[in-house]
Amino acid sequence: MKLYDYAAAPNPRRVRIFLAEKNIEIETVQIDLRKFEQKSEAFLKISPLGEVPLLQLDDGTCISQVHAICRYIEEAYPENPLLGRTPLEKALVESSNHQLNMNGIAAVTEGFRNSSPVFEGRAIAGPNAYEQIPALAERGLLRIDHLFRDLDAHFANSQFIIGDYFSVADITAFTTMDFARWVKKTIPEDCVNLQRWYDQVNARPSAKA
Ligand SMILES: N[C@@H](CCC(=O)N[C@@H](CS)C(=O)NCC(=O)O)C(=O)O
Structure with a gap:
């Protein structure tokens, strides 16, 4: 898995904290929003909204939106549940x-x-x-x-x-x-x-x- 991220932005941080709480370390790729890298052709190909965070799975599938990314991580790595236990x-x-x-x-x-x-x-x-x-x-x-x-x-x-x-x-x-x-x-x-x-x-x- 790879997280397309921008260190200074709040929404990717939500995912980074979520991962840290679950003790999951994954590769991150910085998309510099100040340099409009989110608008580059290459990034828009995998993220048509031009937004971070974006989670890319090993088979290339991309998941956008903080909630959806957290949902995937929770289901795939149920230890230390953060979306509720009952x-x-x-x-x-x-x-x-x-x-x-x-x-x-x-x-x-x-x-x-x-x-x-x-x-x-x-x-x-x-x-x-x-x-x-x-x-x-x-x-x-x-x-x-x-x-x-x-x-x-x-x-x-x-x-x-x-x-x-x-x-x-x-x-x-x-x-x-x-x-x-x-x-x-x-x-x-x-x-x-x-x-x-x-x-x-x-x-x-x-x-x-
Ligand atoms: N609803 C989206 C919000 C994502 C979002 O707004 N990301 C901002 C960074 S915090 C972004 O990528 N902005 C790109 C831009 O402003 O062009 C989510 O839940 O992931």
Whole structure:
């Protein structure tokens, strides 16, 4: 297996942390997004969306999208499950992970890609050109503020997103916290529960992935 990756980007990092939690080491190929390597003919051949992460299997099959890649890895390497251990836990993890993707990763993406000059004319990743909408950037920032508060309330009574079970949903939330710095949003001082959870996840060796 090979992971097409870009070290600085949040979505590939989610997969790298997932792999690290499972103690799986695989070859990575860096696709430099600053140099638009994702738009090269060679990369578009295997990744028509021009996005990372992309997992390429030994037979050449390519899997795009963080969730799908994590799903494949979980099924192929079931040890240290991160997508849930029981039918109920699997459903709860998926529910929380979806919410965190929409209200976390997508909210920061909305804030960042609609404001940074680097993303003029390409406010949404993928093959189609979209102009930035400044109001969406503003809304993205507001959504991050709400996320901080919602997560702080959640962690008042819970060690991780799903009780005392560390799951992919924690990886999504954790990556969101670091990604939020890109739009100058950091965990507010009074969100002590959220900060405690962050420090705990940040202390895991996988956080360095
Ligand atoms: N929905 C995709 C999101 C992937 C994505 O947005 N990747 C970004 C890097 S974090 C990317 O490849 N951007 C390429 C571009 O902006 O042209 C997933 O789950 O994998």
